[in-house]
Amino acid sequence: MATAHQEAEQVFHSFTAEGVRPSEATDDLLVTDPWTGKVAAHLVPASEGMIAGAVEAAAAAFHANQWETRHRRAGWLDAAADAIEADRAALVDLMVRHIGKPVKAAGFEVGRSAGFLRACARHAHEIGGETVPLDSAPNGAGRHGIAERVPLGVILGITPFNAPANLLVQKVAPALATGNAIIVKPAPEGAAVALRIAAAFREGGLPDGLFQVLLGGAEEALALAAHPAVAAVTLTGGTAAGEAVARAAGAKPFLGELGGNSANIVCDDADIEDAAARIAPSAYEASGQQCISTQRIIVDRRVRPAFEDALLARIDALSAGDPGKPETDLGPVVHARAADRIMAMVEAAAADGARLLREPRREGCLIHPTLVCDAPRDARVVREEVFGPVAVLMEADGFEQAVAIANDCEFGLQAACFTARLDRAMAAGRMLRAGSVWINEASRFRLDNYPFGGFGKSGTGREGIKYAMDEMTTWKFLGIRLPGGYPA
Structure with missing residues (x-):
């Protein structure tokens, strides 16, 4: 059975061309080359069935792979980085034609995206927990405490058009490195890049269902955010969009990298x-x-x-x-x-x-x-x-x-x-x-190893390798009572 990502890929590639889609569906999303003015792609938004199927597949994949080792998860990220670098020319071409990004900037973005995956793979080995000194409380004698960070489950990532590779891996890599499954709903102009990156992960051996791409616009994003089996939402986009998605998500953890000035x-x-x-x-x-x-x-x-x-x-x-x-x-x-x-x-x-x-x-x-x-x-x-x-x-x-x-x-x-x-x-x-x-450095300069996020209408939470992994996990405590206490 095809995953929702594979269905989305088939639907997308069936209608990517300068030709006309066979049926004139009014819900198509058109992507236009901003330089030539020609239609670059037709996207068919995900149906309710595809959304439900994607979340179900993600939840099943999360549970099936929850005991995978850090070594294995890091290997998936490294393999995907290799595949992305091998696909550099195609990714650059899509950025040029679908969003008008200059070729030299697009090439830099592909390299940065692969580098981010490798950095997350390295940090995956460093994620640890701590012991809790329970005997600091009078009634804690004979008890041992362990706290560790555990994945949240199914993460929804909503990504913008302007950096369709980098801002996608900024969400996907930390989610997978920490043991989550993730569904990405990209901006229409970034959909082709998102699908190719998902294919790179599949080529790198990532199990089906752990990373899926669904196509659509605001309606699909809100439906995914509101789904009860989606555990958390991470979004990069405008402030109005972020506020709407946060309302739809309700009490779920929300990481929003929103507008700036x-x-x-x-x-x-x-x-x-x-x-x-x-x-x-x-x-x-x-x-x-x-x-x-x-x-x-x-x-x-x-x-x-x-x-x-x-x-x-x-x-x-x-x-x-x-x-x-x-x-x-x-x-x-x-x-x-x-x-x-x-x-x-x-x-x-x-x-x-x-x-x-x-x-x-x-x-x-x-x-x-x-x-x-x-x-x-x-x-x-x-x-x-x-x-x-x-x-x-x-x-x-x-x-x-x-x-x-x-x-x-x-x-x-x-x-x-x-x-x-x-x-x-x-x-x-x-x-x-x-x-x-x-x-003494202008505001557009950014590195991926510091906490990145804003105040006010610029959002909540922090991205960056370590910090995004913190956002996509939560503390879990295990307390053990030792019958008879510690031996004398």
């Missing part, structure tokens, strides 16, 4: 050229479509003119265009709806008095790097997550005011501060309301 502070003692060189790609590469992309650049007024000149030079050096060309730094945004939304936000700010130091020239879904200056503090480009190649330059009168401006935001995922002073660096780390703070 990253502030990058440039102090009066910063290395101006270095700050500009790091902030420009942080704001515009990936077309700004990352939750930690630089959005608000808060500059001390004393160095603003020098920084502005340096930043504009770096922006003008970026190459925007065909994502299939190796020299391209930023390609199109994911679809026309996103481009329309981004343009409307910039136009509204300009109408309210903001100056455009670099205008949002649009060609189809391609929006050239845009720099908004002196926007009103209540403008959408300041308050909301733009998720596009748009940055806002703001001015502060000193360090403390810069921090206050940065914290005047509902989001708090990752922030940055450029300074040569150690006291300011330490103060920024304490004062900035964000889950992660980088000093």
Whole structure:
């Protein structure tokens, strides 16, 4: 009997082409190449039966494999990493055609994804428990306590389009390393990549049912989250989507890596050229479509003119265009709806008095790097997550005011501060309301071995190798009474 993932793969690949699906089902999800405008794929959402079957298969696989050794689970991850690296060209091509990711960024993502799997395989060997000193309590004499971390069961992973390989393995690898089963519902634009990665796991020997992919949109995600046999949900996506899924999930553990509006502070003692060189790609590469992309650049007024000149030079050096060309730094945004939304936000700010130091020239879904200056503090480009190649330059009168401006935001995922002073660096780390703070590195920089997550509307819980494994397990206690106590 085919797993739900295998059914989804058959349904997807039956209709991936530039041709037309034989039947004109109105519930199809279309994926359009944002560069060419051509239909890249038709997806048929999972039915109620497929959802029920996937959860049933995942629960059965979890129970059948619950005693597998750490060595075996690590082996599955290493084998999948090998298969992903061997499939690099196909994965890169799908990212270019389905989401408009530049080829060099897509290649980096494939390599990072394989590396993350191997890092999780190594850490799987380190997951341990502890003994509990029960005799520290008066009535604990003659009793022995053991606490260990155990898997939760069936995990639901909901992944976005913008990093369809990396953000998928960020959920799958920790879940499998700790003994869970996982079902992934990817964003439609990332579905083809998700299916190929699932196939890589199957090629690496992963037992059927432990990792499945179901296709669909919001309706399918909510149905999966609400299923009583799903033990926990991990989601990367927008804040509104995260809140809806959390409501559907109810009292289950929920790990949400949600929206961002990253502030990058440039102090009066910063290395101006270095700050500009790091902030420009942080704001515009990936077309700004990352939750930690630089959005608000808060500059001390004393160095603003020098920084502005340096930043504009770096922006003008970026190459925007065909994502299939190796020299391209930023390609199109994911679809026309996103481009329309981004343009409307910039136009509204300009109408309210903001100056455009670099205008949002649009060609189809391609929006050239845009720099908004002196926007009103209540403008959408300041308050909301733009998720596009748009940055806002703001001015502060000193360090403390810069921090206050940065914290005047509902989001708090990752922030940055450029300074040569150690006291300011330490103060920024304490004062900035964000889950992660980088000093002299822009906010889009991320490594996988530190706790990653946010405050406020940026979500709850933490990702990162060790930290995601903690989120996907829970403590379980075993107490043993020794009849007669310990021998004399």
